[in-house]
Structure formats: C-alpha cells, structure tokens
Amino acid sequence: MSSFAIGFLIGQLTLSLILFFFIKFFLFSDSPPSNTSNTSRPSRRLTSSLSPKKPTLLDPNNTNVLSADQILSKTIYPFPSHPPESLDWFNVLIAQTIAQLRFDARNDNALIDSLTGVLNSTKRPEWLDEIRVVECNLGEGFPILGNCRIIPVDEHGDAILVDGGKDTKKAKLRDATLQARMDVDLADVMTLGIETRLVLNHPRPKTACLPVGLSVSVVRFSGTLSVSFIPSEAPSTSSVEEEGKDGAGGMTLAFTFLDDYRLELSVHSLIGSRSRLQDVPKVAQIVKQRIHQWFDERCVEPRFQQIVLPSLWPRKKNVRVGGAEDAHISDDNIQQVNEDANHNVTEETRQRKNANSTERDELEEAGKDIKRAEERFKSLHQW
Numbered sequence: 001m002s003s004f005a006i007g008f009l010i011g012q013l014t015l016s017l018i019l020f021f022f023i024k025f026f027l028f029s030d031s032p033p034s035n036t037s038n039t040s041r042p043s044r045r046l047t048s049s050l051s052p053k054k055p056t057l058l059d060p061n062n063t064n065v066l067s068a069d070q071i072l073s074k075t076i077y078p079f080p081s082h083p084p085e086s087l088d089w090f091n092v093l094i095a096q097t098i099a100q101l102r103f104d105a106r107n108d109n110a111l112i113d114s115l116t117g118v119l120n121s122t123k124r125p126e127w128l129d130e131i132r133v134v135e136c137n138l139g140e141g142f143p144i145l146g147n148c149r150i151i152p153v154d155e156h157g158d159a160i161l162v163d164g165g166k167d168t169k170k171a172k173l174r175d176a177t178l179q180a181r182m183d184v185d186l187a188d189v190m191t192l193g194i195e196t197r198l199v200l201n202h203p204r205p206k207t208a209c210l211p212v213g214l215s216v217s218v219v220r221f222s223g224t225l226s227v228s229f230i231p232s233e234a235p236s237t238s239s240v241e242e243e244g245k246d247g248a249g250g251m252t253l254a255f256t257f258l259d260d261y262r263l264e265l266s267v268h269s270l271i272g273s274r275s276r277l278q279d280v281p282k283v284a285q286i287v288k289q290r291i292h293q294w295f296d297e298r299c300v301e302p303r304f305q306q307i308v309l310p311s312l313w314p315r316k317k318n319v320r321v322g323g324a325e326d327a328h329i330s331d332d333n334i335q336q337v338n339e340d341a342n343h344n345v346t347e348e349t350r351q352r353k354n355a356n357s358t359e360r361d362e363l364e365e366a367g368k369d370i371k372r373a374e375e376r377f378k379s380l381h382q383w
Helices: 003-027 036-050 068-074 088-107 110-119 166-173 239-248 281-299 330-383
Strands: 132-137 146-155 177-201 210-231 248-257 262-271 305-310
Touching: 003 146, 068 166, 088 110, 088 132, 088 146, 146 210, 210 281, 248 281, 262 281
Parallel strands: none
Antiparallel strands: 132 177, 146 177, 177 210, 210 248, 210 262, 248 305
C-alpha cells in the first residue's frame, strides 16, 4: 500500500473521530442546571400581574381622607413658616369679571329692573308706596386682594396655633380644616338712589303721602376674607345619577368675613315736597344700622355663604370651540351646523341667480327702450 493511501486513511479516520466527539459532547450533551431563582422571577411577575388587585383610587370602601398635615406636606407648604402671598393675578381676573358686569349693566336696564323687582316684592310694608330706582352707580375701582395665607382651623372656626414638635403638630392638624385668609380692600364710590312715598292709610287708604328720596353710597370696605372647601353631604344612591346629570359636585365653596371688617357708608336723604328736610341724621343712622345688620346676618363669622361647585370632570357637552361661537361640540350640533351652512350657501346662490336674472331683464328692457328711442329719432328726422 502506498504512503498516499495510508495518509488518506489516517486523515479520514481523524476527521471522523473529531466529528464524533463534537456531535456527542457538544450537540447531544445535557444542559447544565439552570438557576431556579432567575427562572422563577418572570413567572412570579406574570402571576402577580394577572392576579386581581384591590383598587386604591376608586375603592368605595376606602374612606380614608388626607389630613391637613398630609396635604400641607405633599403640596410643599411649610406651615407656619410660609410667608403670605400676593394675589395680583387673581385681582386681574376679578377686575375683568367686574368690568364685564358693569358693561352689561350700562347697556341695558336689566340691573335696574332687577333691583326694582326686589325692592317692590311682596314683603314691602303697606305704608310704603312703590319704590323707584333713580340712580345706580357701580363705581370704577376694583377690590384688591392680598396677604393670602393658609390657616388651619378647628370645627368651631378658630385658628389652631401649632407649637412643639412634629408629633404635636400632626396631632393638632389631624382633624383641622384648611382655610385661605386674605385681606380685601375696596376704595370706590358705589351709589344706589331710590324714591318712594310714605303713605298714611288711616282712616281711609292714602289719606296722606310724604315723598322720600334716599341715596346710599359705599365709600370704603376693608376686611379679612376666609375661603375654604367643605365636602357636601353624601348623596343617596337614588340621586347619584340625577346629580351627575345636573353637574352637581361633591364639594362646596364657603366664604365669610371676619368680624373686624370696616364698612364706610354715606347716606343722603330728602324728605317732603314743599318744605324739604335734607340729610336727616336719624334717617342716616337707621339706614347704616340696617345695612350692617343685613351684612352681619349673611357674611360675617360664624355665618358663611356656601356655594355648591359644579362637577369638574371633563364632559363632551361642556366643550367649546376656541375663536368661534360659544356652542356645544357634539355630533348633532356638528350636523346641524353643516345643514345650516349648506342652507345658507344654497340661499345665497339662489339670491345671486335672482339678482343676475333681474339685472339681465333690466338690461334687456333698457336695450329695447334705446331701440325704440332710435326708431323715433329716425322717424322724426325723416319727417
């Protein structure tokens, strides 16, 4: 056997052995034991993601409400070391609203008619004749609000003084209510002038009448306004849907003035028809006393005004178009707008066609008149 054949056989045998060991130990060998901790993590994640969780945001059984201390901590409001804040931006918005109200009141007599209706209500006494509003001036200035601070108060409305450590602070603020107190200052002249008659109905109706003219002006008002949000009473299950439709919210806005307010009034009176009495001091005293009493019974602590806030959830019926008319955005409204637009286009096209046909008829008639004039001129010339 030649050396070539021996070398060829040895090479083939070596190659076969290499392939055999490669296939046996690399392709068909058992895989090493895997780490059970690594393989169990995805399964645990999958199991935990598929397992039912207890809802936290919409859980009806979760009645835990954040305390005043937790709210102050989460909003980064260091009480009581936080300095008072100005309300310049809020003053601008309030001024815009008041300016619009004054503009509307000047353009129509809605305000005067409303005041006349209120003053001549069924509660008017018999000895007082019909009241007529002769002057209504809403002024030109705007209220200035400032020095706003957050004050925790107890259930009686008294401010809570926080002294001591962190635990003492949490204990005092656990059941407290947060109020925003701000200073209000209004230096303006707002006047309401009325005329009426005092009627003597004995022994017969309208035996005698005494004309009376009264003018009341608010010259200055300053005080401390307190604003807070109070949860409304929990509605019954039967009225939840109705309140949802009406847009009633679950919070109310309460505001009141502290009893250290300052209200300056100017009262001018004119009594009689021939011999008139002007600016009677007793009349001014009675009017000022009644106005202060009316204000104290409605807007001064411990009494307060409570306004139900509407629902703040985004709704389709509350959507408006920016830069267009203040209209609701809905499918029905969009369809109605399209129909109205098509109708307007059709009506304009028809009017244009009628106008063009009318102009065409007028031109034809004018042409006929010109031809008749030319024929007459020719006949006169021939004659």
